[in-house]
Amino acid sequence: MSLTKMTRLPLARLLSSIHLQQQQLLPLLHPSISPITSIPRRCALHSEYRRPGKPREYKRPWDLRNFDFKKAVAVLKEHFTLLQSEVHDRIVVGPEGRPLIEHMLEQNRVVWEFRGPESLKEWTVSSDREIGGQSEISLTLGKHNTCFLHGTLNTTPPRDGETRYSGYCTVRSKQPKYSFDRKKHHDWTSFNSLHLRVRGDGRPWMINIATENYYTHQKDDLYHYFMFTRGGPYWQDVKIPFSKFFLAQRGRVQDDQHPLWLDKINTIGFTLGDNADGPFQLEIDFIGVTNDYAHTEEFAYEHYKKNPEVKSKLS
Amino acid sequence: MKCSRCLLQLWSLRPLGQSAWPAAHCVSQLQSASCSQPTVLYQSQNQVLRRFHSSPVRTKSRMPAEQQQKNKSLATIDDMFERVSDDAKVKDTFSKVLDGFMKRDVRRRGHVEFIYAALKKMPEFGVERDITIYNKLLDVFPKEVFVARNVLQLMFNHYPRQQECGLQILEQMEQYGVVPNIETKVLLIQIFGEKSHPVRKYQRVMYWYPRFRHINPFPLPQKLPEDPVELSHLSLSRIANDLSAKITVYQRPRTDVGENGEEITSPHIVGIQSPDQMELLAKHNPNRPVFVEGPFPLWLKKKCVHYYILRADPIPFEEKVEEPYDPERSFFYPLQLDLDLERDFGEYVTFDVEDVDEGPVFAMCMTGQGDQVALNQWISGLQLNNPILGRVPTLFRLNAGPRELQESGAGSASEKQREKHPNEAEPEFIDEEEPQKRQAMKP
Structure with missing residues (x-):
């Protein structure tokens, strides 16, 4: 890694500044055994992670495609029905398929609600297994049809000679799409806070929001903030203003911060990486956005001069 | 030639x-x-x-001595720590090794290797969270040698190996949550100059760390209490989320010597119940069973503890009673307003979500030993304040290991059966017993 990159802060460590954890050997407990709904895979949209020492694979573009006439017909049919409903919604009903008055006056919106197995299809899970780690994560339905995220965190780094730290589990929503695979974005400009109802086990999580970018070098930009769970049998309402989110690229906090633009939100994700080996669980009831009138802050992180003078007391 | x-x-x-x-x-x-x-x-x-x-002159005069020195110096870096490790791996010996290296050579030859070795050895000596040691380690670098003197040097990485080494020190501090202090800053500026990479890193650390230091709304003390009773005190008050909740220690951990000379250890039992929960329990329909469930995990920093809850199934729709508000409960403002105003969408501030009805939670407890004996003791202790527990059948739904809050799939089938016939005589089933009797049965 280059020097300039090394000097940036890894944001997972920001948590370690919060709790100066003591190294304690905790009894490794068995996780609750339940079927893994999906095989952990990379949820990033773009390229696969290539492990150190693995040769690069070159594939011709047409090798990646699977040509099949039957499938093509089915896909076309599906997309045309989608297109039809889109046109109908926009012209007959109103913007985003809702009446105009509702669209204009809404104060809060439930974006993801976990009720039933259909709602889990919009999410992908991933863990450090893809870089050679040993963490496990699975996403299942809870008793009351809520989302139930559980697994085991393991911080043993992979033995490839390069990777030094490991231990994360993450879940990420899928990119919503219009017909013919055009990207669809969440537009949250009329809201200023994220609202979640969760029930955790006392572990801190990180919320990642990905926005649409123009340049390809921004493809790994994510906005992060932390979510702390109380633990216990009660549901907990978490409200996080969007002004608190900070920009990081590939896990390194950037110097040049700017507020999160809410007009084109692609995905939201949750990451656990608190360096504590053992089982974890998180239940999510719903994820919504709300307009909090009491919150007026635009951006929580002030700017300083690009090249600040360091005043040394030596001379 | x-x-x-x-x-x-x-x-x-x-x-x-x-x-x-x-x-x-x-x-x-x-x-x-x-x-x-x-x-x-x-x-x-x-x-x-x-x-x-x-020069041949140097070769002639120094040769044999230097050869020896070299052999030695290669070994010393790791050896220096190994040698002292025999007596005691403490902070004193660690800093003694650092002092020894500083005194050995004015030029600090091989300091990068030495620092890497020292960083690796720090957890062994138990000094990985000690800011003074990190500063001392930075002090090993020779001062003002690696400072960039012109723009070109600044642009390219001036002395990259040394800067990487300095960054490694800062990174390890980060990893263990050590916040650098002013001394670190002065040292870094002295060693690498004002706009070098390590100083940049220092600035970033000092910008971001203070911002996130206190964002946890459920803070925990720096060091968790060792005593299990105190620890359960802390965790129960955390999960109960109610300041009026009362914590009761039903039993302190102790070890008795029994009649036969064997040791009997009794685990700690600490419970919590709030007035609201007591009220809910008093209203509970005695024909429906209550359940003791658990253990559920709770993480406090890196420690995992387990708790148990006493709960009931959600009240069916036909049994729900809408209680009218008592107008005398608050004299200062009305608890219920029956105004018929025109409302539009702009005034709805609640989310349009179905509520998850899981049934009420009546009490929570933590115990050192999650078997039925201890939990029985907890229930009988609860019975003193909640007389209804004597009439309500209590079922135990316990798991060997930690598990999810709601059981799903195969595990729940047998329990469902049990729920259907609560009046059958089952080993878990406790029916209308006097608390005294139950306690007497215990060893």
Whole structure:
């Protein structure tokens, strides 16, 4: 890694500044055994992670495609029905398929609600297994049809000679799409806070929001903030203003911060990486956005001069 | 080239003697000037013909001593820590090793390797969270040597290995949650200059860390209490989320010697119940069972504890009673307003979500031993304040290991059956017993 990159802060460590954890050997407990709904895979949209020492694979573009006439017909049919409903919604009903008055006056919106197995299809899970780690994560339905995220965190780094730290589990929503695979974005400009109802086990999580970018070098930009769970049998309402989110690229906090633009939100994700080996669980009831009138802050992180003078007391 | 080779041949033919020296000197110089030839070792003279910029004078005088020193110094870095580790791995010995290295050589030869070795050894000595040790480690770097003097040096990585090493120190501090102090800053500026990478990193750390230091809304003390009763006190008050909740210690951990001389350890039992929960329990329909469920995990920093809850199934729709508000409960403001105003969408501030109805939670407890004996004791302790528990059947739904809050799939089938026939005599089933009787049964 280059020097300039090394000097940036890894944001997972920001948590370690919060709790100066003591190294304690905790009894490794068995996780609750339940079927893994999906095989952990990379949820990033773009390229696969290539492990150190693995040769690069070159594939011709047409090798990646699977040509099949039957499938093509089915896909076309599906997309045309989608297109039809889109046109109908926009012209007959109103913007985003809702009446105009509702669209204009809404104060809060439930974006993801976990009720039933259909709602889990919009999410992908991933863990450090893809870089050679040993963490496990699975996403299942809870008793009351809520989302139930559980697994085991393991911080043993992979033995490839390069990777030094490991231990994360993450879940990420899928990119919503219009017909013919055009990207669809969440537009949250009329809201200023994220609202979640969760029930955790006392572990801190990180919320990642990905926005649409123009340049390809921004493809790994994510906005992060932390979510702390109380633990216990009660549901907990978490409200996080969007002004608190900070920009990081590939896990390194950037110097040049700017507020999160809410007009084109692609995905939201949750990451656990608190360096504590053992089982974890998180239940999510719903994820919504709300307009909090009491919150007026635009951006929580002030700017300083690009090249600040360091005043040394030596001379 | 050719002439030098001739000279060499000539010289090698000569007999040994005092007169050989000046010639050898000359040859070695010639040799080093023309270089690229493999160096020739003259055993008889104990002299090496060195490569380009070493002077033969130095070679002659220093050779044997330096060879020894070198062998030693390669081993010392790891060895220095290993040697002291025999007596005691504490902070004092660690800093003694650092002092030893500082005193050994003014030029601090091999300091990068030394620092890497020291960083690796820090957790062994238990100093990985000690800011003074980190500062001392930074002090090993020679000062003002690696400072960039012009723009070009600043632009490119000036002394990259040393800067990487400095960054590694800061990274390890980060990993263990150590916040650098002003001394670190002064040292970094002295060593690497004001706009070097380590100083940049220091600035970033000092910008971001204070911002996130206190964002946890459920803070925990720096060091968790060792005593299990205190720890359960802390965790129960955390999960109950109710300041009026009352914590009761039903039993302190103790070890008794029984009649037969065997040791009987009784675990700690700590419970929590709020007035609201007591009220809910008092209203509970005695024909429906209550459940003791658990253990559920709770993480406090890196420690995992487990708790148990007493709960009931959600009240079915037909049994729900809408209680009218008592107007005398609050004299200051009305608890219920029946105004018929025109409302529009702009005034709805609640989310349009179905509520998850899971049934009420009546009490929570933590115990050192999650078996039924301990939990029975908890229930009988609860019964003193909640007399209804004597009439309500109590079922135990316990798991060996930690599990999810709601059981799903195969595990719940047998429990469902049990729920259907709560009046059958089952081992878990406790029916209308006096608390005294139950306690008497216990060893």
